[in-house]
Amino acid sequence: MTATGKRRTQRARAREAGETRAAAPTIPRPVFEPKPLPDWRWKTFPVFFALAAGGFIGLYAGIVVQAANNAAISTLVFVAFALPLGFGFSRLSTRWLLSRRLVRARAKK
Numbered sequence: 701m702t703a704t705g706k707r708r709t710q711r712a713r714a715r716e717a718g719e720t721r722a723a724a725p726t727i728p729r730p731v732f733e734p735k736p737l738p739d740w741r742w743k744t745f746p747v748f749f750a751l752a753a754g755g756f757i758g759l760y761a762g763i764v765v766q767a768a769n770n771a772a773i774s775t776l777v778f779v780a781f782a783l784p785l786g787f788g789f790s791r792l793s794t795r796w797l798l799s800r801r802l803v804r805a806r807a808k809k
Contacts, residue, residue, distance in 0.1 A: 736799075737799055757781075758781075761777045761781065764777065765777050
């Protein structure tokens with residue numbers, strides 16, 4: 701008889717004798733376990749590149765607005781850069797609130 705066959709017969713005999721295995725205790729899992737924020741390294745290429753790209757885009761946006769001398773274009777450029785900045789700040793503030801456990805994350809659907 702093979703090892704698999706022996707195990708099957710042992711389980712069958714245990715079932716016939718009324719022996720049941722105890723269920724493993726379930727450990728309640730927290731709804732949200734916040735990930736620790738990473739250690740930020742300021743002197744890295746992505747930080748340098750973001751600073752350089754932001755300065756470059758800001759300089760050209762200023763040149764376009766000054767050359768146009770039009771309030772509508774000034775407002776358009778302002779809004780075009782204010783929206784991503786607001787999104788970034790909302791992301792940072794949400795991560796901060798979650799890390800301090802001041803709010804709970806939504807349950808996944």
